[in-house]
Amino acid sequence: MAATVGIPRALLYYQYYPAWEAFFRTLGAEIVLSADTSKSILDQGVRLAVEEACLPVKLFLGHVADLRDKGVDMLFIPRMVSVEAKKYYCPKFLGLPEIVRCCVPDLPEILSPEINIAKKPARTVAELRRLAARFDRRPRVIDRALAAAKEAHAAYKTLLQSGCTPLEALNGERADSRRGEIRVAVLGHVYNVNDRYFNCNLLAKLRELEVEIVTAEMLPAEAAACGGKWLQKESFWSFGHELLGAGCYLLQEKSVQGVILVAAFGCGPDSLICELIARYYRRFSAIPVLLLTLDEHSGEAGLVTRLEAFIDMLRRRVAV
Amino acid sequence: MRKFTYPHIGTLSLAIEGLLTGLGLDVVPPPPITKRTIDLGVLHAPEFACFPLKISLGNFIEALEAGANTIIMAGGTGPCRFGFYWVVQREILFDLGYDFEMIVLEPPQGQIKQVLDKAGALYGKCSLGQALSALHTFWRKIKALDFLHAQSLVVRAREAEQGATSKAYEAGLLFLKEARTPQEVQENLERALTLLAKVPRDPAKDVLKIGLVGEVYMLLEPYANLQVEKILGEMGVEVKRAVYLSDWIKEHVFLSSLYLPGGRSVKKAAAPYLRHFVGGHGRDSLGETVRFAREGFDGVIHILPFTCTPEIVAQSILPEVSRREGIPYLSIPLDEQSGEAGFVTRLEAFVDMLRERRSGSKKKQLLK
Numbered sequence: 001m002a003a004t005v006g007i008p009r010a011l012l013y014y015q016y017y018p019a020w021e022a023f024f025r026t027l028g029a030e031i032v033l034s035a036d037t038s039k040s041i042l043d044q045g046v047r048l049a050v051e052e053a054c055l056p057v058k059l060f061l062g063h064v065a066d067l068r069d070k071g072v073d074m075l076f077i078p079r080m081v082s083v084e085a086k087k088y089y090c091p092k093f094l095g096l097p098e099i100v101r102c103c104v105p106d107l108p109e110i111l112s113p114e115i116n117i118a119k120k121p122a123r124t125v126a127e128l129r130r131l132a133a134r135f136d137r138r139p140r141v142i143d144r145a146l147a148a149a150k151e152a153h154a155a156y157k158t159l160l161q162s163g164c165t166p167l168e169a170l171n172g173e174r175a176d177s178r179r180g181e182i183r184v185a186v187l188g189h190v191y192n193v194n195d196r197y198f199n200c201n202l203l204a205k206l207r208e209l210e211v212e213i214v215t216a217e218m219l220p221a222e223a224a225a226c227g228g229k230w231l232q233k234e235s236f237w238s239f240g241h242e243l244l245g246a247g248c249y250l251l252q253e254k255s256v257q258g259v260i261l262v263a264a265f266g267c268g269p270d271s272l273i274c275e276l277i278a279r280y281y282r283r284f285s286a287i288p289v290l291l292l293t294l295d296e297h298s299g300e301a302g303l304v305t306r307l308e309a310f311i312d313m314l315r316r317r318v319a320v
Numbered sequence: 321m322r323k324f325t326y327p328h329i330g331t332l333s334l335a336i337e338g339l340l341t342g343l344g345l346d347v348v349p350p351p352p353i354t355k356r357t358i359d360l361g362v363l364h365a366p367e368f369a370c371f372p373l374k375i376s377l378g379n380f381i382e383a384l385e386a387g388a389n390t391i392i393m394a395g396g397t398g399p400c401r402f403g404f405y406w407v408v409q410r411e412i413l414f415d416l417g418y419d420f421e422m423i424v425l426e427p428p429q430g431q432i433k434q435v436l437d438k439a440g441a442l443y444g445k446c447s448l449g450q451a452l453s454a455l456h457t458f459w460r461k462i463k464a465l466d467f468l469h470a471q472s473l474v475v476r477a478r479e480a481e482q483g484a485t486s487k488a489y490e491a492g493l494l495f496l497k498e499a500r501t502p503q504e505v506q507e508n509l510e511r512a513l514t515l516l517a518k519v520p521r522d523p524a525k526d527v528l529k530i531g532l533v534g535e536v537y538m539l540l541e542p543y544a545n546l547q548v549e550k551i552l553g554e555m556g557v558e559v560k561r562a563v564y565l566s567d568w569i570k571e572h573v574f575l576s577s578l579y580l581p582g583g584r585s586v587k588k589a590a591a592p593y594l595r596h597f598v599g600g601h602g603r604d605s606l607g608e609t610v611r612f613a614r615e616g617f618d619g620v621i622h623i624l625p626f627t628c629t630p631e632i633v634a635q636s637i638l639p640e641v642s643r644r645e646g647i648p649y650l651s652i653p654l655d656e657q658s659g660e661a662g663f664v665t666r667l668e669a670f671v672d673m674l675r676e677r678r679s680g681s682k683k684k685q686l687l688k
């Protein structure tokens with residue numbers, strides 16, 4: 001029987017799952033995903049994590065516990081350090097394998113290759129090959145697994161640029177191509193914008209309200225570079241770089257009628273990045289910005305009311 | 321005409337003021353941190369920004385009000401937020417309507433010219449000789465301040481009269497502040513140490529040893545850490561602070577510019593628990609805890625600002641370190657809302673627990 005590899009449906013799952021899936025499938029491993037986020041997963045995560053941790057990390061721990069209870073043979077929790085020069089993921093990603101090991105008891109083996117493509121490309125590939133060899137020793141198959149991962153990632157990115165959200169792409173749903181009369185940017189970390197339970201189904205609500213959604217993933221590649229130009233310093237976080245870039249790009253283009261910033265309670269980088277985006281919009285435009293901070297208690301009712309009020313206001317502005 | 325200011329970071333501010341004045345620059349020191357400083361910072365900073373950002377923003381506002389127009393600030397290359405402080409602070413101050421310039425000292429990444437340009441901006445109307453001597457005095461002063469501080473922690477735990485050490489220490493700081501040359505630093509350090517030596521001790525005290533680890537700013541700035549060292553010292557605890565700026569500068573500025581390895585042993589001590597750098601001081605906090613355990617300390621106190629990413633990684637792993645190394649710890653997140661009363665109660669409970677643990681293990685030894 002093939003070994004089962006558990007992948008938590010949280011954090012970078014939303015960014016890299018197609019690549020990870022292609023990699024492990026080619027190697028003949030069986031993938032087990034944790035369940036969709038639910039109240040019990042959230043509660044579990046909150047219980048396991050230190051109180052000060054941000055909610056997305058707490059959620060991640062909940063998903064890990066879910067996989068443990070499913071009895072997977074191993075867990076895949078890569079140490080995502082950096083994928084572009086001079087940019088990192090958040091410190092918590094750098095220490096994620098250890099955080100998981102210390103906070104969640106009775107875990108199976110954790111596979112945690114270090115992904116540091118910018119600084120240590122050769123070592124990153126070597127770690128991935130070593131990992132692959134545990135499933136299939138044939139170099140030819142390993143080469144194929146790496147190539148398949150790359151290809152799947154590229155295809156995923158192209159799909160996202162065509163206007164469907166990561167969640168829709170991952171679930172194989174077709175993008176709702178309805179064009180609303182207003183266009184709203186939803187800017188936030190991919191795992192906050194696409195976790196339906198955590199954000200009370202934000203994207204679907206917007207689609208229901210006939211709003212056309214723009215996320216950072218849908219913008220052309222050059223958008224990200226906008227942020228650095230405005231700030232005179234580039235963000236050293238990949239996410240921050242992407243979000244600031246998207247914010248500044250859309251501000252320059254003036255192609256959206258409103259912006260929704262989605263931040264997670266307790267997130268360090270968000271506290272600064274969202275602040276900067278909001279300031280720039282206030283200073284240089286009349287485009288309204290709504291800041292949604294997601295926390296464990298953000299009730300659906302409250303969120304919907306705020307969202308509807310915001311969209312109503314945008315509609316009135318467009319009408320005048 | 322440029323009037324320079326900078327943020328407060330514990331006693332480092334004394335040394336910076338001396339350095340800038342020594343370089344022939346006009347300096348407007350940030351007013352001492354008070355409740356108003358914090359309130360201003362909190363009012364204008366993002367809610368979830370880390371505490372040091374809020375305090376230093378308050379420093380800048382008060383210094384600009386006092387007539388400064390050029391802010392000197394450090395940068396950084398991530399992944400912790402510090403390197404992004406100045407960007408956010410600059411935008412906030414700009415929106416508040418201040419007219420100012422910010423000179424940011426980013427860690428050099430090979431662009432020698434940029435470094436020289438910045439040095440040029442900071443280089444007042446003084447000769448090269450004067451500048452070198454100012455730098456020399458600065459370095460000596462930092463070392464002297466650190467030495468005096470470490471001594472005061474030893475003395476305070478044993479003082480016979482509460483508050484005597486703090487009084488002597490503060491008088492000593494003023495001596496060091498006034499020193500203008502390396503020789504004066506040496507002389508004044510000796511004067512300050514004499515004052516400390518004169519503090520009456522109580523030899524009967526059962527002194528506990530606690531190591532202090534955590535986020536660097538929080539450790540260095542007593543206003544931010546609610547004077548944790550003083551409170552513990554007055555409970556008869558000899559505190560050892562894991563971080564001293566002179567060590568840090570030696571390691572990061574001198575050694576790394578010469579490509580010499582530094583900080584290896586802390587890294588090595590942390591390695592079984594955390595294999596990778598996580599920004600800021602997170603991994604060091606773990607390594608230092610391991611070292612305190614091995615040096616036979618009674619306990620460790622970990623201080624972090626709320627939402628501090630690197631230290632939350634450390635905090636998540638500390639229970640494991642504590643269990644395997646057999647050292648009790650207390651992790652305390654702090655911010656503007658932390659009340660002193662609750663803080664003191666937690667420290668007292670921890671210290672009581674450590675005392676019991678110590679007498680328990682002594683009894684065990686006697687029974688053997």
Ligand code: SF4
Binds near residue numbers: 092270
């Ligand atoms: S970026 Fe923010 S939300 Fe994501 S792990 Fe880091 S602190 Fe948490």
Ligand code: SF4
Binds near residue numbers: 401601625628
């Ligand atoms: S170490 Fe923590 S408190 Fe200090 S700047 Fe970084 S995130 Fe903020």
